Amino acid sequence: MSPGTRAARGIVVLGAGLLTLTVAALLSVMVGTRPIDPGIVLDALLHADPQNPDHLVVLTQRIPRTVIGVLAGTALAAAGGMMQGLTRNPLADPGLLGVNAGASFAVLTAITVLGLTQPSAFVWFAFLGAALAAVAVYAIGSAGRDGATPAKLALTGAAVTAGLTSLSMLVLTTNTTALNTYRFWSVGSLTGRGLSEAWFVAPVIGAGLVLALITAAGLNLLALGDDTARGLGHSVRRTRTLAMIAIVLLCGSATAIAGPLVFVGLVVPHVARALVGTDYRWIVAAGIPLGGVLLVGADVLGRVVAAPAELEAGLIVAFLGAPALMSLVLRRRPVSL
Amino acid sequence: MTHRSAPTTPSLRARTLGAGYPDRTVLDGLELTVSPGRVSVLIGANASGKSTLLSTLARLIPPLAGTVELDGTDIHAIPRRTLARTLGILPQHPVAPDGLTVAELVARGRYPHRGLFGRWTAADTAAVDEALAATGTAPLAERRIGALSGGQRQRAWIAMVLAQDPRILLLDEPTTFLDLSHQLEVLDLLVRLNRERGTTVVVVLHDLNLAARYADELVVMSRGAVIAQGRPADVLTPSVVSEAFGLEALIIPDPLTTTPLVVPVPGGVRASADET
Numbered sequence: 001m002s003p004g005t006r007a008a009r010g011i012v013v014l015g016a017g018l019l020t021l022t023v024a025a026l027l028s029v030m031v032g033t034r035p036i037d038p039g040i041v042l043d044a045l046l047h048a049d050p051q052n053p054d055h056l057v058v059l060t061q062r063i064p065r066t067v068i069g070v071l072a073g074t075a076l077a078a079a080g081g082m083m084q085g086l087t088r089n090p091l092a093d094p095g096l097l098g099v100n101a102g103a104s105f106a107v108l109t110a111i112t113v114l115g116l117t118q119p120s121a122f123v124w125f126a127f128l129g130a131a132l133a134a135v136a137v138y139a140i141g142s143a144g145r146d147g148a149t150p151a152k153l154a155l156t157g158a159a160v161t162a163g164l165t166s167l168s169m170l171v172l173t174t175n176t177t178a179l180n181t182y183r184f185w186s187v188g189s190l191t192g193r194g195l196s197e198a199w200f201v202a203p204v205i206g207a208g209l210v211l212a213l214i215t216a217a218g219l220n221l222l223a224l225g226d227d228t229a230r231g232l233g234h235s236v237r238r239t240r241t242l243a244m245i246a247i248v249l250l251c252g253s254a255t256a257i258a259g260p261l262v263f264v265g266l267v268v269p270h271v272a273r274a275l276v277g278t279d280y281r282w283i284v285a286a287g288i289p290l291g292g293v294l295l296v297g298a299d300v301l302g303r304v305v306a307a308p309a310e311l312e313a314g315l316i317v318a319f320l321g322a323p324a325l326m327s328l329v330l331r332r333r334p335v336s337l
Numbered sequence: 338m339t340h341r342s343a344p345t346t347p348s349l350r351a352r353t354l355g356a357g358y359p360d361r362t363v364l365d366g367l368e369l370t371v372s373p374g375r376v377s378v379l380i381g382a383n384a385s386g387k388s389t390l391l392s393t394l395a396r397l398i399p400p401l402a403g404t405v406e407l408d409g410t411d412i413h414a415i416p417r418r419t420l421a422r423t424l425g426i427l428p429q430h431p432v433a434p435d436g437l438t439v440a441e442l443v444a445r446g447r448y449p450h451r452g453l454f455g456r457w458t459a460a461d462t463a464a465v466d467e468a469l470a471a472t473g474t475a476p477l478a479e480r481r482i483g484a485l486s487g488g489q490r491q492r493a494w495i496a497m498v499l500a501q502d503p504r505i506l507l508l509d510e511p512t513t514f515l516d517l518s519h520q521l522e523v524l525d526l527l528v529r530l531n532r533e534r535g536t537t538v539v540v541v542l543h544d545l546n547l548a549a550r551y552a553d554e555l556v557v558m559s560r561g562a563v564i565a566q567g568r569p570a571d572v573l574t575p576s577v578v579s580e581a582f583g584l585e586a587l588i589i590p591d592p593l594t595t596t597p598l599v600v601p602v603p604g605g606v607r608a609s610a611d612e613t
Binding site: 006088220223224232233235273277278279 | 392395396397416417418419420421422425426427428430431432433434435436437441442445446448449498501
């Protein structure tokens with residue numbers, strides 16, 4: 001593909017993705033135990049009536065969970081693309097940096113030590129835990145002469161994750177109250193959070209996306225190996241640091257509002273790669289709408305398949321994601337990234 | 338691309354260069370002036386410091402002592418991209434991501450020439466087309482790197498460093514893993530670049546006879562120092578081969594090119610010359 005056709009294809013994918021995301025968001029507001037017409041949704045948005053139960057459902061439940069789904073899905077997909085580029089590892093997802101484990105451990109600490117029970121209160125702890133874990137992984141992983149090589153980052157991330165997870169397990173097996181509060185959060189759910197948490201993380205996610213899109217060009221050079229990137233006059237260290245900051249902002253925010261979701265950050269970059277090619281600028285950009293589509297779509301599906309009960313979005317994503325990833329892997333020749 | 342019409346070829350020089358690891362010194366007080374506009378071939382036993390020297394010359398690793406100078410300026414004082422427009426390197430084991438095409442790989446060589454927002458210009462297209470043509474990879478442009486043969490792949494990587502358009506090109510064992518005819522193909526390509534563009538070429542090779550045949554100048558390394566530098570006929574003597582490789586050899590003129598031909602004496606290997 002010449003640079004021109006590649007850009008044209010990227011724009012088409014991005015446009016189609018945004019369109020699909022709009023449809024998914026509309027469905028998410030309309031579908032549920034109480035189906036709501038588009039007309040009523042519009043009505044609720046334009047002149048809300050606090051006495052109207054449909055309006056209340058739209059404004060206090062459907063819209064918050066949709067906004068949270070879009071934000072978290074978008075952030076995780078972009079972070080996953082950055083993570084795969086940073087580690088040159090096609091199986092990397094944001095959880096590899098210890099972010100999920102850090103967030104989980106911080107939330108557990110909040111539950112057991114501070115006695116918090118409301119998911120809305122977990123946001124701050126999840127964000128802090130995710131950030132601390134990622135910073136620790138990067139600090140340990142970048143020690144030594146070569147700096148933060150992909151292998152060292154991945155190994156340190158795995159070690160920190162293992163350590164924090166076993167600490168979390170220790171707390172969970174000895175504390176039943178904590179287990180009950182924690183398990184719904186840990187599956188990855190879009191419910192039980194309000195719009196105020198979403199508005200808090202939205203600017204953070206926005207900053208993370210901008211940083212990710214700027215830094216993605218550097219990942220194209222890192223993909224050729226550290227030496228080749230340096231030989232082309234690129235600062236490998238700067239790209240790694242900026243990519244890490246973007247990942248922490250995106251992933252910490254997503255985990256804070258939606259729990260430790262797996263698979264979104266792993267699958268979406270692969271789907272994007274199949275659609276737009278190997279350029280990380282386009283992989284990250286295309287992942288922005290596609291991540292939202294996957295998570296919001298999974299949430300809608302979770303309300304339909306088990307109606308009138310609901311399945312958590314995180315469970316549906318994993319159900320859909322596993323076969324999708326396998327088919328992507330089998331369709332291609334053996335990967336050497 | 339103003340530098341292409343520059344009248345002088347930049348000079349690259351290592352002064353009292355030390356490099357290596359905290360626990361192991363690889364280069365120690367090395368002095369080298371690369372002959373501008375020539376093809377220099379670096380030879381030496383395994384672990385004699387060839388790759389470390391090349392990496393230090395290209396600023397891939399910082400020196401522990403001494404300096405590398407480009408036209409008298411310490412390369413660590415030159416902005417990265419400015420340096421990359423003059424000095425290019427093809428590392429020993431370059432990696433290409435799955436699915437990357439030849440054209441996409443070569444386009445990435447334009448990185449140091451592109452502006453802040455990386456707009457693709459007509460000059461970039463011209464440089465990429467020229468690099469594809471020079472390496473004979475134009476027919477492969479839309480092929481994936483992973484689907485190429487070893488020789489094709491190496492030419493694609495050389496096309497990438499050509500698109501970078503450096504005045505000095507360093508290559509670390511570009512012929513390793515290639516069969517003889519593909520080795521010759523790569524070396525012919527490098528010599529042609531040198532003759533046509535005036536590019537200074539510094540290349541690490543293992544085959545002494547090919548090194549002698551293609552080099553304007555041989556640089557022989559042993560234990561982190563340059564022990565001989567000059568025309569192959571002057572440098573490649575039994576005593577130098579013995580010192581650098583721990584090998585007893587007969588040197589005869591190549592019947593086709595009259596460059597020196599190294600014929601090892603049977604049973605003439607002394608134990609591990611590089612490690613003692």
